[in-house]
Every structure is written in C-alpha cells, then in structure tokens.
Amino acid sequence: MNIKDVARRSGLAAKTIRYYEEIGLVRAARGSNGYRVFQEAELHKLAFIARARSLGFSIDDCRALLGLYEDRNRASANVKELAKGHLDCIDRKLAELQAMRSTLARLIEQCSGDHRPDCPILEDLAGQDPARRS
Amino acid sequence: MNIKDVARRSGLAAKTIRYYEEIGLVRAARGSNGYRVFQEAELHKLAFIARARSLGFSIDDCRALLGLYEDRNRASANVKELAKGHLDCIDRKLAELQAMRSTLARLIEQCSGDHRPDCPILEDLAGQDPARRS
DNA sequence: CCTTGACCTTCCAGTTACTGGAAGCCTTAC
DNA sequence: GTAAGGCTTCCAGTAACTGGAAGGTCAAGG
Numbered sequence: 001m002n003i004k005d006v007a008r009r010s011g012l013a014a015k016t017i018r019y020y021e022e023i024g025l026v027r028a029a030r031g032s033n034g035y036r037v038f039q040e041a042e043l044h045k046l047a048f049i050a051r052a053r054s055l056g057f058s059i060d061d062c063r064a065l066l067g068l069y070e071d072r073n074r075a076s077a078n079v080k081e082l083a084k085g086h087l088d089c090i091d092r093k094l095a096e097l098q099a100m101r102s103t104l105a106r107l108i109e110q111c112s113g114d115h116r117p118d119c120p121i122l123e124d125l126a127g128q129d130p131a132r133r134s
Numbered sequence: 135m136n137i138k139d140v141a142r143r144s145g146l147a148a149k150t151i152r153y154y155e156e157i158g159l160v161r162a163a164r165g166s167n168g169y170r171v172f173q174e175a176e177l178h179k180l181a182f183i184a185r186a187r188s189l190g191f192s193i194d195d196c197r198a199l200l201g202l203y204e205d206r207n208r209a210s211a212n213v214k215e216l217a218k219g220h221l222d223c224i225d226r227k228l229a230e231l232q233a234m235r236s237t238l239a240r241l242i243e244q245c246s247g248d249h250r251p252d253c254p255i256l257e258d259l260a261g262q263d264p265a266r267r268s
Numbered sequence: 269c270c271t272t273g274a275c276c277t278t279c280c281a282g283t284t285a286c287t288g289g290a291a292g293c294c295t296t297a298c
Numbered sequence: 299g300t301a302a303g304g305c306t307t308c309c310a311g312t313a314a315c316t317g318g319a320a321g322g323t324c325a326a327g328g
Contacts, residue, residue: 004304014305019286033294035305044260051259056234059285069256079255080247083238090235097231100190101224104217113214121213122203125185126178138275148276153315167323169276193314 001038003028010046017046025049025063057086135172137162144180151180159183159197191220 007014020026021036026045028036045066052062064082068074103124110120141148154160155170160179162170179200186196198216202208237258244254 002304013287015287016285018306023285033305035294047261048259051261053285054234055238055259056231065256065259068253069260072251074251074253075249076245076251076253076255077247077249079253080242080245083242083245083255087235087238087242090231090238094228094231094235097190097224097228100188101221101228104189104221104224108214108217108221111210111214111217113211115209115211117206117208117210119202119208119210119213121210121217122199125182125189125199126203127181127185136276147316149316150314152277157314167276169323187314 001043003036003038006038006043006046009043011050012046020046020049023059025059025066055086056090061086135177137170137172140172140177140180143177145184146180154180154183157193159193159200189220190224195220 001009003014003017006012007017010017012020017026017028018036021028026042026049028038028042031037048066048069049062052065053059057065061082065079068079068082107121107124112118135143137148137151140146141151144151146154151160151162152170155162160176160183162172162176165171182200182203183196186199187193191199195216199213202213202216241255241258246252
C-alpha cells in the first residue's frame with residue numbers, strides 16, 4: 001500500500017502520516033523506489049491513532065495508548081487512568097468554554113447591534129460595568 | 135508604572151505584555167534607562183485585552199475589538215457580529231468536546247480498570263467494536 | 269563605596285500538531 | 299515522448315505565549 005491508500009483508509013492526511021513517521025509514532029518500510037510501503041499492521045496502528053486523536057488524546061497519550069495496546073501484559077487500570085486523566089482535561093475545557101459562552105451570550109443579547117456606537121460588549125471588556133460580570 | 139505593576143493590575147504576565155508590544159497590540163513609552171513606562175491608558179488597554187482573551191477572543195479579534203472600542207463612530211452591529219462569530223466558534227468547540235466526552239465517559243465506565251489486560255477502551259480505539267461507537 | 273537582590277532589557281528556542289509549498293524524482297497511460 | 303498524478307525531502311508558518319540565558323539598573327543596607 002502506498003501512502004495515499006493508507007490515508008484514505010485511515011482517514012488521516014498523507015502529510016499527517018509522514019509526520020507521525022517522523023516523530024516515531026509509526027514506522028514505514030520503503031520500496032526500491034524510495035516510496036513508503038505500508039502493511040495492514042501499520043494501517044491498523046494509524047487507524048488506532050486517528051480514533052484516539054478524534055477523542056482528543058494528545059500525541060503523547062496516543063504513544064502511551066499504543067504501547068499499552070501492544071503490551072499483552074498490560075493492566076486495564078493503566079489505560080483507564082490515562083483515559084480518566086484525559087476526561088478530566090476535557091471537563092476542565094468544557095467548564096471554561098461554558099463560562100465563556102454564557103457571559104458572551106448574555107453580552108450579545110444586550111447589544112442592540114445597530115448603527116449606534118453604544119455597546120455593552122465593549123463596555124464589559126473595558127471594565128465599565130464590573131457588577132454585571134459573570 | 136513599570137511592567138510588573140502593569141502585570142499585576144492587568145492580570146497578564148510581564149512576558150505576555152512584552153509580547154503584545156512586540157506584535158503591535160499595545161505601545162509602551164521608554165524611560166531614560168530603557169525600561170518600559172506605562173500610562174493608565176495603556177494599562178486600560180491591556181486590561182481590555184486580558185478580559186477579551188479570557189472570553190476566548192483571538193489576538194486578531196482583540197485587535198479588531200480595540201479598534202472598534204477606540205472608534206467613536208463605530209456601529210455596535212460590527213461588535214455584535216464579531217462576538218457572534220466567536221460565539222459560533224465556541225459552540226462548535228463545545229459540541230466537539232461534548233461528543234468526545236460522552237464517548238470517552240462511556241468507555242471508561244465499561245473498563246474494569248483492574249490488573250487484567252482486557253480493555254474496552256483499547257478495543258474501541260482498535261476498531262474492534264464499531265457497533266458501539268458513538 | 270560596595271554588595272545584594274529584585275527589577276528590567278533583549279534574544280533565542282521550544283511548545284502542539286500539523287499544513288502549505290517548492291523542487292524534483294517515479295510511474296503509468298496515451 | 300510527454301503529461302498527469304503520485305511520491306520524496308526540506309523549509310517555513312501557524313497561535314499565543316513561555317522558559318531561560320546573558321547582562322544592564324536600581325534601591326537599600328552595611
């Protein structure tokens with residue numbers, strides 16, 4: 001398999017696959033012409049990584065997850081712990097975004113959005129109305 | 135005011151303020167010793183930026199918002215439009231994170247998290263159980 | 269006057285995870 | 299033979315800082 005087929009089947013961009021090889025996340029054999037040649041096993045790894053990335057795991061997490069996946073003596077506790085850490089991270093981001101969202105939505109609602117310069121959004125940013133700040 | 139006072143009063147790191155100056159977001163006068171000297175006006179701008187950043191606006195958005203803030207002939211419609219665009223962006227991120235969260239939480243629940251290697255999380259990543267995928 | 273510690277300066281490198289583009293070789297089909 | 303499309307490497311850029319090194323400045327204490 002050449003890189004484009006792997007890209008199509010894994011859902012990753014060819015560039016991304018080259019990048020993953022560069023940082024040592026996967027390996028690729030080379031044909032006599034210098035082209036990368038992929039076996040099913042590498043495709044499988046790449047699909048694994050693509051799935052993990054789509055769940056928001058960092059590249060470092062992916063590396064660890066791949067290591068655990070390939071370790072027949074792993075304890076699922078280790079996987080679970082890693083996943084929980086990531087879940088906490090997601091929850092923190094969610095809380096932050098939700099806080100932003102609610103403040104922003106309130107400000108947008110208050111803004112008439114017409115030709116006049118008066119604007120509660122700018123007033124809030126300028127700190128002119130600290131009482132209303134969430 | 136020296137940079138550290140401005141940092142304290144704006145809530146930004148001194149490094150960040152230097153960076154904002156470097157990219158032309160704010161200006162700072164210099165004393166005879168080469169130190170940056172800030173007036174209240176610049177502090178105010180920096181606090182404005184800090185607040186906008188805390189609502190998730192990008193640096194480019196901050197630049198635009200500052201421009202609008204300083205334009206006495208602005209139309210609040212322009213501010214509102216910018217803010218709405220950002221709100222949409224936040225909503226997209228929220229949806230993405232929530233999707234990740236729900237899948238991840240489900241997988242974590244299913245994982246016994248003990249010394250054994252069997253792990254629904256890894257199985258999902260490996261695509262061994264596509265039916266259960268969210 | 270000297271020293272010490274807390275400031276301040278600039279500059280360079282690193283972070284995350286790619287992405288775009290240039291220059292150039294390889295393959296396949298017509 | 300040539301044109302299209304795929305492959306290669308390498309370099310640069312993205313966002314928004316952050317850390318650290320090397321070195322100048324300032325105020326207080328002895």
